[in-house]
Amino acid sequence: MNSLANSLSISISDTVYLKDPESSALGRRIVTGSIDLIDDLGFEALTFRKLGKEIGSTEASVYRYFENKHSLLLYLLMWYWGWMDYRLVFHIANVESAEDRLRRAVGLLTKEIVEDSSFSHINEVKLNRILVSESMKAYLTRQVDQDNRVGAFAHYKQLIDRVSGIILEVNPTYPYPHMLVSTIIEGTHLQRFFAEHMPRVTDNHEGEDSVVRFFTDMAFKTIF
Amino acid sequence: MNSLANSLSISISDTVYLKDPESSALGRRIVTGSIDLIDDLGFEALTFRKLGKEIGSTEASVYRYFENKHSLLLYLLMWYWGWMDYRLVFHIANVESAEDRLRRAVGLLTKEIVEDSSFSHINEVKLNRILVSESMKAYLTRQVDQDNRVGAFAHYKQLIDRVSGIILEVNPTYPYPHMLVSTIIEGTHLQRFFAEHMPRVTDNHEGEDSVVRFFTDMAFKTIF
DNA sequence: CAACTAGGATAGTATTACTATCATTTTTGC
DNA sequence: GCAAAAATGATAGTAATACTATCCTAGTTG
Numbered sequence: 001m002n003s004l005a006n007s008l009s010i011s012i013s014d015t016v017y018l019k020d021p022e023s024s025a026l027g028r029r030i031v032t033g034s035i036d037l038i039d040d041l042g043f044e045a046l047t048f049r050k051l052g053k054e055i056g057s058t059e060a061s062v063y064r065y066f067e068n069k070h071s072l073l074l075y076l077l078m079w080y081w082g083w084m085d086y087r088l089v090f091h092i093a094n095v096e097s098a099e100d101r102l103r104r105a106v107g108l109l110t111k112e113i114v115e116d117s118s119f120s121h122i123n124e125v126k127l128n129r130i131l132v133s134e135s136m137k138a139y140l141t142r143q144v145d146q147d148n149r150v151g152a153f154a155h156y157k158q159l160i161d162r163v164s165g166i167i168l169e170v171n172p173t174y175p176y177p178h179m180l181v182s183t184i185i186e187g188t189h190l191q192r193f194f195a196e197h198m199p200r201v202t203d204n205h206e207g208e209d210s211v212v213r214f215f216t217d218m219a220f221k222t223i224f
Numbered sequence: 225m226n227s228l229a230n231s232l233s234i235s236i237s238d239t240v241y242l243k244d245p246e247s248s249a250l251g252r253r254i255v256t257g258s259i260d261l262i263d264d265l266g267f268e269a270l271t272f273r274k275l276g277k278e279i280g281s282t283e284a285s286v287y288r289y290f291e292n293k294h295s296l297l298l299y300l301l302m303w304y305w306g307w308m309d310y311r312l313v314f315h316i317a318n319v320e321s322a323e324d325r326l327r328r329a330v331g332l333l334t335k336e337i338v339e340d341s342s343f344s345h346i347n348e349v350k351l352n353r354i355l356v357s358e359s360m361k362a363y364l365t366r367q368v369d370q371d372n373r374v375g376a377f378a379h380y381k382q383l384i385d386r387v388s389g390i391i392l393e394v395n396p397t398y399p400y401p402h403m404l405v406s407t408i409i410e411g412t413h414l415q416r417f418f419a420e421h422m423p424r425v426t427d428n429h430e431g432e433d434s435v436v437r438f439f440t441d442m443a444f445k446t447i448f
Numbered sequence: 449c450a451a452c453t454a455g456g457a458t459a460g461t462a463t464t465a466c467t468a469t470c471a472t473t474t475t476t477g478c
Numbered sequence: 479g480c481a482a483a484a485a486t487g488a489t490a491g492t493a494a495t496a497c498t499a500t501c502c503t504a505g506t507t508g
Contacts, residue, residue: 019454026455042366047495061455063497136360136414142266144421153422160425175429176438179415182425183442186414187407190360194406197368198377201384201406205399214400218407221445243485250486271464282487287466 010082015150016074019065028121029055030065034072039126043134073138074152080127081155098169105163106219110188110212132189167223174223184215234306239374240298243289252345253279254289263350267358297362298376304351305379322393329387330443334412334436356413391447398447408439
């Protein structure tokens with residue numbers, strides 16, 4: 001997977017950045033550094049001043065790449081969903097049975113990412129953790145319609161569409177495939193957050209990944 | 225329901241406020257005004273300066289009731305979940321069959337609130353809208369453990385426990401009742417948000433409330 | 449080698465999130 | 479009905495944040 005991945009890049013709408021961070025070493029340091037800092041301090045506590053310092057650059061330079069930290073977060077999420085969609089395509093390639101493909105897809109969406117593929121300057125383990133606690137803040141804003149219009153959620157929607165398509169292959173009459181998939185995706189993040197911070201509103205059984213189990217079981221029971 | 229409700233108040237942990245807003249006219253205006261303003265502008269754009277102005281008071285006075293706007297949001301959410309829990313208890317009282325109780329509970333958790341019961345200075349329709357777009361921001365923070373420790377999520381957890389209990393009555397061996405209930409609650413908010421802003425990741429069929437249908441169907445298929 | 453570009457250094461502005469102080473009004477206890 | 483206490487208003491001040499602007503220097507490109 002490594003060598004292929006090296007020659008492959010995830011397309012990000014140029015509306016979320018001022019200058020493509022892939023186009024320079026500084027840009028890549030901004031992305032890498034922002035992931036480290038958000039993972040460390042949380043998105044709210046991130047400032048471009050701190051980020052500049054972290055990567056041995058300045059506030060002003062960071063502003064040349066991203067309009068503000070909201071756009072930077074959109075960039076990271078867009079990368080993540082593009083990456084997930086790409087992983088999904090590989091993960092279900094050449095699997096004959098639609099049911100098997102669905103099972104694999106749900107597994108991919110719900111499993112925690114514990115290993116950095118290190119195929120880029122982006123640490124996917126950290127980015128996955130950021131998704132859990134920060135991704136909802138990216139769309140639960142007053143700007144969501146505008147962000148949506150310029151394509152910030154394109155990969156996210158595409159991924160959901162792709163899995164919905166598999167659901168419809170398994171049962172063409174199931175009426176809520178998109179709702180089911182978006183519930184699984186966001187529900188996974190939420191349950192992982194709860195497991196860590198509010199265990200009383202979730203369930204965690206030893207010897208299994210309860211999040212994967214719950215959502216897989218739920219999906220297969222629901223669609224029939 | 226009105227007269228009973230008048231003599232009944234929802235208990236809010238005194239750790240989320242500096243001075244009980246129920247204890248004075250100004251306090252109640254702060255609460256009412258904050259709901260109006262958050263509904264209008266969004267939580268992010270709320271400032272205590274604006275809120276003071278809105279209610280014909282001052283920034284400093286608002287600060288005498290709440291340490292900051294995060295605490296104010298916790299207060300509103302705590303009230304909401306206390307109110308929902310209270311409604312739930314009435315809604316399922318004297319219903320014999322556990323399955324019926326569960327059906328009613330899921331209905332209550334997933335239906336939109338369209339009518340202000342006007343049994344207090346709190347507008348429940350607006351508050352419900354605030355829940356949809358802002359509630360997750362209240363716990364997806366770095367402070368969540370501290371907020372949790374001082375009881376900010378007590379009503380929320382109690383409500384989830386209550387519904388989980390009904391699920392276990394219906395099927396005592398179902399292993400993920402809390403996960404299911406919290407998924408339904410938060411999933412409802414998310415799907416309502418998506419319906420308005422990102423329709424491609426949800427499903428909405430005419431002539432029905434698809435959110436209620438989806439989650440009810442999902443719950444009953446899942447627990448067996 | 450001239451011109452352009454990227455990035456660094458620094459300073460400045462408006463807004464925000466408070467905190468402090470003091471005057472005034474309202475409430476309460478007697 | 480009055481003195482003491484509490485609540486609120488008015489105003490000012492501070493530190494941090496989220497930018498914007500300017501200017502300088504080091505590459506890089508043609």
